[in-house]
Amino acid sequence: MxxxxxxxxxxxxxxxxxxxxxxxxxxxxxxxxxxxxxxxxxxxxxxxxxxxxxxxxxxxxxxxxxxxxxxxxxxxxxxxxxxxxxxxxxxxxxxxxxxxxxxxxxxxxxxxxxxxxxxxxxxxxxxxxxxxxxxxxxxxxxxxxxxxxxxxxxxxxxxxxxxxxxxxxxxxxxxxxxxxxxxxxxxxxxxxxxxxxxxxxxxxxxxxxxxxxxxxxxxxxxxxxxxxxxxxxxxxxxxxxxxxxxxxxxxxxxxxxxxxxxxxxxxxDIVQLSLAEILALTPARFAEIFRRTAIKRLKLGGLLRNACIVAGNSGDTALLPQLAELAGHGLPMVRAHAVWAARKLGGGAQLAAARETETDPAVLEEYAAVGVG
Ligand code: SF4
Ligand code: SF4
Incomplete structure (x- = not known):
């Protein structure tokens, strides 16, 4: 036995x-x-x-x-x-x-x-x-x-x-x-x-x-x-x-x-990815990098959401233009976090264009919470 x-x-x-x-x-x-x-x-x-x-x-x-x-x-x-x-x-x-x-x-x-x-x-x-x-x-x-x-x-x-x-x-x-x-x-x-x-x-x-x-x-x-x-x-x-x-x-x-x-x-190798690279990921590049990892299950939208938070906490104002662009992203979840992050970095004016076309209640709530528009 x-x-x-x-x-x-x-x-x-x-x-x-x-x-x-x-x-x-x-x-x-x-x-x-x-x-x-x-x-x-x-x-x-x-x-x-x-x-x-x-x-x-x-x-x-x-x-x-x-x-x-x-x-x-x-x-x-x-x-x-x-x-x-x-x-x-x-x-x-x-x-x-x-x-x-x-x-x-x-x-x-x-x-x-x-x-x-x-x-x-x-x-x-x-x-x-x-x-x-x-x-x-x-x-x-x-x-x-x-x-x-x-x-x-x-x-x-x-x-x-x-x-x-x-x-x-x-x-x-x-x-x-x-x-x-x-x-x-x-x-x-x-x-x-x-x-x-x-x-x-x-x-x-x-x-x-x-x-x-x-x-x-x-x-x-x-x-x-x-x-x-x-x-x-x-x-x-x-x-x-x-x-x-x-x-x-x-x-x-x-x-x-x-x-x-x-x-x-x-x-x-994933550790080396810069925030700018992550914020600029396309679906194809996301799939290429994360295909065989557990991270793929987060999907691109989830990773962009998290990356916005990290960018907001980074103190790096060079990321503001990318965040402003993400404030116009197709997913409301990404837009909401991009708005928060841009404001955290002291941005505001950069969000004006995206704010004007925003209709999603959750994202509008985010604008209100951070005091934009
Ligand atoms: S209290 Fe927490 S940190 Fe300390 S030995 Fe236990 S598990 Fe580890
Ligand atoms: S948030 Fe707290 S409980 Fe959760 S993994 Fe981190 S340290 Fe642990």
Whole structure:
């Protein structure tokens, strides 16, 4: 039994997964998820609400599931040179959802070979499945849930992607870091530290381990498909896509070693893009640069919206003409943020032409809010 488990662990690790852990599947108490949803902290991610019951019970995802195999991929790739805009580290790779898939297929084949499982006896997911990944990872002893809500590995810090395989095969479980660890044991190895809570630019932690997505820059710049509330725009600073502040300050990262990068393809070149280049992106150029990255899902309009905010916060008045042009963009969402940004940079006169032809209520509201026309 033990030998087969270790052989499976070795085979999966050799595919490029930096941690492979097993945990018995069963329903989760789920008070964390339920109270989070009840408080509306998922914002407009209503798919979280829709899939809540599944997330709390692997058997509703795969009937007869007995084991969850939790996988971690270390994506720490060393320090980053500061660029004109700040991108979440995870996004500076080809889309991990895609690059991990072939390895997950191979991991499934290893399960079939070693345990005699059939193709229908397992299902794998990375990120987008109805699986409460951090909870399972903590139960499997892959790490603990920090006050920053991240799954923190003692070996890799918090720079880990998670993936999971639900299976009907019974595999002897690994132990959590402390035996009594439940999914509610937030901050198990944090001690008195509160760096992440103190550093969050938008005060998105109503309590340790709980992120109010509506206040989180990651949510606002990636998941929000419309107008970003004005109250967060200055705090977004130079963060054009996602946010790593509560990850970066965590002292557990001092143990992070550069990952093997077997399942990742670096796209650090993105950091070099200037704001002027981003503001001038055409659909074709956007597709060319971001085609294989997670950023493509934001679409050009979303990226321009975020870039307007960053431009507004940059203090660089040379960007004013581009912002004035974007105040006439086809998407009201882009126009609204361009207006805000131009005003933030002290512009006003440049907006006169666009103001005259504006009819969209949300954009007109933006003009009123910034005191133009
Ligand atoms: S990702 Fe950024 S905004 Fe979101 S909780 Fe962490 S520090 Fe706050
Ligand atoms: S920064 Fe401190 S409090 Fe936050 S997760 Fe890391 S150790 Fe825990």
């Amino acid at each position: 033990e030998d087969r488990r270790e052989e499976l662990r070795r085979r999966i690790a050799a595919l490029g997964f930096d941690d492979v852990r097993f945990v018995a599947a069963g329903p989760l108490a789920g008070e964390g998820l339920r109270s989070w949803l009840d408080a509306g902290m998922h914002g407009e991610m209503e798919w979280m609400q829709r899939t809540a019951e599944k997330r709390l019970d692997p058997a509703q995802v795969l009937a007869g599931a007995r084991t969850v195999i939790m996988l971690g991929v270390n994506y720490w790739a060393g320090r980053l040179a500061a660029g004109p805009a700040t991108w979440a580290r995870y996004a500076l790779n080809e889309d991990y959802h895609d690059t991990m898939k072939p390895a997950l297929v191979q991991a499934g084949l290893a399960l079939e070979e070693i345990y005699g499982a059939a193709g229908g006896d397992y299902r794998w997911y990375v990120d987008t499945g109805p699986v409460l990944e951090r909870s399972w990872a903590a139960r499997a002893g892959l790490g603990f849930v920090g006050k920053n809500a991240m799954l923190i590995s003692r070996r890799h810090g918090n720079w880990l992607f998670l993936a999971s395989i639900l299976t009907r095969v019974a595999i002897a479980p690994d132990e959590p870091i402390r035996k009594k660890t439940s999914d509610a044991t937030v901050g198990l190895l944090c001690g008195k530290c509160t760096r992440c809570l103190d550093a969050c630019p938008t005060g998105a932690f109503p309590q340790p381990g709980v992120v109010d997505a509506r206040r989180c820059i990651s949510y606002q710049t990636i998941e929000n498909k419309g107008i970003i509330p004005r109250e967060f725009r200055s705090a977004i600073g130079q963060r054009i896509y996602g946010c790593d502040v509560c990850l970066e300050v965590c002292p557990w990262n001092r143990f992070a070693q550069q990952g093997r990068q077997l399942l990742l393809t670096s796209r650090r």
